[in-house]
Amino acid sequence: MLKFPHNFTWGCATASYQIEGAWLEGGKGLSIWDAFSHTPGKILHGHTGDVACDHYHHYKEDIARMAEMGLSAYRFSMSWPRIQPTGYGKRNPEGIRFYSDLIDELMKHNITPWVTLYHWDLPLALQMEFDGWLNPKVADFFCDYADICFSHFGDRVKHWITINEPWVTAILGYGQGVFAPGRISNSEPYQAAHQMLRSHGKAVDLYRQKYHFQNGKIGMTNNCDWREPKTNSEEDRAAAQRALEFFLGWFADPIYFGDYPESMRQRVKERLPQFTPQEREQIKGSNDFFGLNHYTTMYASDAEGKKVLSEVYGNGGIAEDQNVELSVDPKWKKTEMGWAIVPWGINRLLHWIDERYNHPDIVLTENGCAFDDQLADGAVHDPQRIDFLKGYLSECLIAIQNGVRLKGYFLWSFMDNFEWASGYTKRFGIHYVDYESGKRIPKSSAEWYRRVIQNNGF
Numbered sequence: 471m472l473k474f475p476h477n478f479t480w481g482c483a484t485a486s487y488q489i490e491g492a493w494l495e496g497g498k499g500l501s502i503w504d505a506f507s508h509t510p511g512k513i514l515h516g517h518t519g520d521v522a523c524d525h526y527h528h529y530k531e532d533i534a535r536m537a538e539m540g541l542s543a544y545r546f547s548m549s550w551p552r553i554q555p556t557g558y559g560k561r562n563p564e565g566i567r568f569y570s571d572l573i574d575e576l577m578k579h580n581i582t583p584w585v586t587l588y589h590w591d592l593p594l595a596l597q598m599e600f601d602g603w604l605n606p607k608v609a610d611f612f613c614d615y616a617d618i619c620f621s622h623f624g625d626r627v628k629h630w631i632t633i634n635e636p637w638v639t640a641i642l643g644y645g646q647g648v649f650a651p652g653r654i655s656n657s658e659p660y661q662a663a664h665q666m667l668r669s670h671g672k673a674v675d676l677y678r679q680k681y682h683f684q685n686g687k688i689g690m691t692n693n694c695d696w697r698e699p700k701t702n703s704e705e706d707r708a709a710a711q712r713a714l715e716f717f718l719g720w721f722a723d724p725i726y727f728g729d730y731p732e733s734m735r736q737r738v739k740e741r742l743p744q745f746t747p748q749e750r751e752q753i754k755g756s757n758d759f760f761g762l763n764h765y766t767t768m769y770a771s772d773a774e775g776k777k778v779l780s781e782v783y784g785n786g787g788i789a790e791d792q793n794v795e796l797s798v799d800p801k802w803k804k805t806e807m808g809w810a811i812v813p814w815g816i817n818r819l820l821h822w823i824d825e826r827y828n829h830p831d832i833v834l835t836e837n838g839c840a841f842d843d844q845l846a847d848g849a850v851h852d853p854q855r856i857d858f859l860k861g862y863l864s865e866c867l868i869a870i871q872n873g874v875r876l877k878g879y880f881l882w883s884f885m886d887n888f889e890w891a892s893g894y895t896k897r898f899g900i901h902y903v904d905y906e907s908g909k910r911i912p913k914s915s916a917e918w919y920r921r922v923i924q925n926n927g928f
């Protein structure tokens with residue numbers, strides 16, 4: 471029996487655009503994902519999040535299921551345009567009431583809410599009028615929005631995540647154009663990332679100054695795959711290190727050290743923006759915990775003199791800038807996303823973070839997998855997902871036993887949902903969603919996870 475530390479947080483995670491639906495209800499404004507998903511050709515099969523899991527109307531039922539599973543925490547995100555339809559100025563009382571009721575319902579069932587302020591659904595007006603994350607003004611708007619959330623929900627919410635995976639927004643949204651807002655550029659990712667870091671710094675500062683009495687914790691969630699040197703050569707080891715700096719150091723270095731990694735400064739040069747001394751001060755030390763989303767591992771080798779595949783999905787930055795070639799071991803099994811299943815990668819990444827950032831409290835705010843789950847005779851058997859979870863959780867526990875301060879684990883995801891550019895074709899849930907009827911059916915992994923929580927291990 472593998473036992474986790476007493477007080478370990480067991481949760482599930484979701485995000486507003488992926489589950490809520492009700493895209494034109496309750497006074498909500500439009501987001502860039504509403505616009506993106508309605509743009510022909512952007513999402514597989516033309517799927518949209520208009521209805522999604524219709525969680526907006528079914529949240530009580532969903533929370534009852536969470537309670538039955540014994541979840542100690544639930545991570546969800548708030549839709550900024552549901553709270554502030556144009557992203558600035560007027561608030562929407564109905565949207566505020568929705569999240570307030572949701573939080574109350576969680577508290578009623580003893581489930582601790584973990585709230586993400588921004589999980590990619592930027593108010594469309596901010597994109598149209600201000601160019602979204604490219605505009606420094608958006609940091610002020612984000613801070614005002616955060617202020618609304620802290621003031622309305624902070625009496626009950628004690629765990630805040632400012633921004634989810636700025637890497638994804640920067641690279642996939644502003645670099646490759648495969649996610650909203652669909653921009654393709656080799657300089658905008660650095661500008662967008664810079665404004666997200668400024669926004670995070672400002673919101674944390676506000677929270678600490680104005681809402682100190684609420685006694686909550688706040689941090690950013692970053693995603694990072696593990697990068698294993700392909701060979702033991704000095705070049706490949708340097709390439710793996712550089713890849714991690716371009717992926718995670720890009721965001722975590724400013725937060726823990728006050729500036730971007732030197733490797734980025736050298737390679738990206740004038741395309742990498744500079745922080746003012748005041749911004750540096752504000753951003754440095756702005757994490758109460760290290761939020762981490764982790765899904766997969768790739769080999770890294772030095773790309774000097776080789777042709778680099780800039781379109782490699784999952785690359786940790788703009789390929790030409792970091793000059794790293796990525797590959798996988800053909801023996802590694804893969805999930806439906808095509809992501810390699812490499813449990814030991816999470817262990818190495820946790821140690822890398824622990825050492826580089828001086829033993830922070832780490833919370834895995836997402837980990838999970840998509841498989842081609844089939845509904846048969848009213849049930850869904852997903853032994854592959856259980857194997858995946860066993861593998862990754864075992865490695866988490868080894869890291870904890872070796873001194874890494876991992877405090878919680880949030881499984882992605884509570885239920886199948888809108889998987890961004892893949893639409894509804896990829897199922898990450900431990901609950902199967904029948905999108906025709908809206909019915910949720912617990913997969914065998916849900917029952918397995920229930921027992922893990924109950925036993926604090928497996």
Ligand code: GAL
Pocket residue numbers: 485488634635638693763836882889890898
């Ligand atoms: C993360 C993201 C989630 C979810 C997951 C699976 O990058 O935060 O919204 O979609 O990946 O792809």
